[in-house]
Amino acid sequence: MIGLVVVSHSHKAAEGICELAAQMGGDAPLEPAGGDGEGGIGTDASRIGDAIAAADDGEGVVVLVDLGSAVMNAELAIEMTEANATIADAPILEGALNAAVEATNEKATVESVLEKAEEARTYRKTS
Amino acid sequence: MFGRLSYNMVDEPTQQEAIRAAAEAVADRLEDEKEYLTELDSAIGDADHGSNLARGFRAAADAVADDEESTPEELVKKIGVTLISKVGGASGPLYGGSIMSASQTFEEGVTAESSVAFAEAYLDKVKDRGDAQLGAKTMVDALTPAVHTFKKSIEVDELPPLTAFAKATAAAERGVEYTVPIRAQKGRASYLGWRSVGHQDPGATSTWFIMQELLEVADDYLEGETDVDARSPTIPEETPDEVEEEA
Numbered sequence: 001m002i003g004l005v006v007v008s009h010s011h012k013a014a015e016g017i018c019e020l021a022a023q024m025g026g027d028a029p030l031e032p033a034g035g036d037g038e039g040g041i042g043t044d045a046s047r048i049g050d051a052i053a054a055a056d057d058g059e060g061v062v063v064l065v066d067l068g069s070a071v072m073n074a075e076l077a078i079e080m081t082e083a084n085a086t087i088a089d090a091p092i093l094e095g096a097l098n099a100a101v102e103a104t105n106e107k108a109t110v111e112s113v114l115e116k117a118e119e120a121r122t123y124r125k126t127s
Numbered sequence: 128m129f130g131r132l133s134y135n136m137v138d139e140p141t142q143q144e145a146i147r148a149a150a151e152a153v154a155d156r157l158e159d160e161k162e163y164l165t166e167l168d169s170a171i172g173d174a175d176h177g178s179n180l181a182r183g184f185r186a187a188a189d190a191v192a193d194d195e196e197s198t199p200e201e202l203v204k205k206i207g208v209t210l211i212s213k214v215g216g217a218s219g220p221l222y223g224g225s226i227m228s229a230s231q232t233f234e235e236g237v238t239a240e241s242s243v244a245f246a247e248a249y250l251d252k253v254k255d256r257g258d259a260q261l262g263a264k265t266m267v268d269a270l271t272p273a274v275h276t277f278k279k280s281i282e283v284d285e286l287p288p289l290t291a292f293a294k295a296t297a298a299a300e301r302g303v304e305y306t307v308p309i310r311a312q313k314g315r316a317s318y319l320g321w322r323s324v325g326h327q328d329p330g331a332t333s334t335w336f337i338m339q340e341l342l343e344v345a346d347d348y349l350e351g352e353t354d355v356d357a358r359s360p361t362i363p364e365e366t367p368d369e370v371e372e373e374a
Contacts, residue, residue: 012338020276036215036216037215038202038215040215041173042175042215043216044212044215044217044219045211045212045219045220045224046211046212068217068314068315069216069217069219069220072217072219072220072221072256072257073220075220075256076211076224076256106146117360
């Protein structure tokens, strides 16, 4: 199954988004990687790397990110991992929900999960 | 490729010693500048630049302090890897990731030629990782003039590496000054828009501080003048790359 990693500057935000996505995504592996690892706000490449390793069962991982350094640290973690991991260019919450639903599809691939996550870019809240 | 091969630097054990000394000097300096850098960062960022960098470089200096085994390339890589895990924020990947990636240019040791290659690789990686171009009010604004000045001083003007690095450090200072009046386009500061104008970029500033310390340490090991400015004595007819190809 394709694994998902949620990278936020806030540990609570990453956990909360995983919680929401798990409601939709059943048994898809979902790993939060939030905060700087010392209880503060930030992102940390080695935490993200550990989360990718935990979410990967060999089929690959899609990574959802929030702002600035989350993208850089996720890129760095991906460069240092053996897993087939890719960052979704998507809003972190809506993207994670879409990705979690797709990940439970038996035929899901990294590409199909990525595509579903990135569909969330165009979602409107009103109108 | 270079006109003056006599500018070969120092032997490998001395390179290793100099790298450890440089890591120590940078760690001490950033500890001293911690509050100043954080003050700059609190104006236009998230007020963690000073403490993050000081913590990271202290850990990096400690990581290599007693390492007598590693080659120069491995020492530099170790500094980068330690920074990635200890600095956090965007500075971890930008400083640590770029040092780690550029360290491979020192495979054959630290020479004038490999130092230019390191500088270029470091700048490329920072620009690539941060997706930042010149003029976005980032460390790229200090690094770009520094790297160009270093490359030209060595490859065209054939200055001793120490003098070339002194000119590069002077160029970085001018880059830092340039970040003050321009509007931020990258990082947390870009959210402030016009309010970022008038503030000096913390990343450009710490980059210049790091170069000042590298210069101090280099001065202990190499010959050459260091009281220089960023101006070049020549206007080349070719770009440095073309000079390189012809040689």
